[in-house]
Amino acid sequence: MERAESPPPGGVRADARRSRARLLEAARTMFASEGVDVSFNEIARRAGVGPATLYRHFPQREDLIAAVVGASLDEVTALAHTLDAELDPAGALSQWVAALVSHIRRVRGLSEEIMRALEVPDSPLAPHCAAALAAAETVLVRAQQAGRAHPEATTDDIVKIATAIAWTGEQSDTTTPATDRLVALVLHGIIGPGETQPLHA
């Protein structure tokens, strides 16, 4: 979906279009290498535009973040339906959570942005979060109906816990297995009536 703001009558000027594209490209590469907390001024520098131009196109930092990583978040959302169709209830739920965690982990600092967007609903990232919550409902409800998920768990719980696990070890590039462990542990439950399945999901 496109920006809701109506473009000027004569259409968007060519230089504006070009600036926006360069900013997005610069942000994409810098987010991927340095994380979401890179200097705003440096993104502008890298894009070859003035700082004010960056602010004109993306008034809030989160606007830029949403423009860059929103689509990637939507991918995970879409994945839920695939998993739901192909796997058993418990499998679909746990695979989806694992996928969500690994997606969030791909950009340093993203977990914090998502957590904020979950709390303040007028964030630019909020629509993508809402979509993810809807996707979570698909897999969660099915697992609950099959008696394979706690009946009181909510989609909010699921997404928050996934985000929190993704945040874990964000400081020092912990390898994926470490967070996989936590996902498995959380999903299988720490205190329970003595199930002894091994932890590797």
Place this chain on the structure above:
Amino acid sequence: MERAESPPPGGVRADARRSRARLLEAARTMFASEGVDVSFNEIARRAGVGPATLYRHFPQREDLIAAVVGASLDEVTALAHTLDAELDPAGALSQWVAALVSHIRRVRGLSEEIMRALEVPDSPLAPHCAAALAAAETVLVRAQQAGRAHPEATTDDIVKIATAIAWTGEQSDTTTPATDRLVALVLHGIIGPGETQPLHA
């Protein structure tokens, strides 16, 4: 325990002692109100000393943080033994995790520091984390021996998950019940063989 650095032969000068005390006091109040990410310069200003004096006493930001909140962390550590003596295995484990979460939540930004300290072992906060891990072992092992905790769960898992939950909602002052829910959910397990206990711990 005191700083390992040996004091100068003539003892610590009075003004140095006073500066240190003022810095700690200023940091304590500002950490409590604003969180751990307050401006270093402003702490110095509040303490009535120059910036360089702050750096002299606490070369790394984490040195100051450890000096201010270390003791509070040690309280939770001590609590483990009390709970262990008074409660059943599962109760002691879950109460301790809940206490850990609520302690970390009292200072905004602290969760991030603790997570870092868990990963990089030469952090000034690391000793306090190590103590907490040892305390976790007490309650965890007992719960495991009683068959009330996953046999493959480690103390590292416990403390990391608690820290991650504490981080949850740190952005927007979520009320305690919200994190209590997550603690209960994580402890009881999301996917398990159909236990239907209610979520309020």
Place this chain on the structure above:
DNA sequence: ACCTGAACACCGTTCAAGT
């Protein structure tokens, strides 16, 4: 031995001026 305040390079953000 310890403190001070000025200094440096940076940051986020805005504003007047250009085309």
Place this chain on the structure above:
DNA sequence: ACCTGAACACCGTTCAAGT
């Protein structure tokens, strides 16, 4: 309509100079 570069107030950190 859009961009520019200078500007402002701030930050973390360091350094020469004081006592």
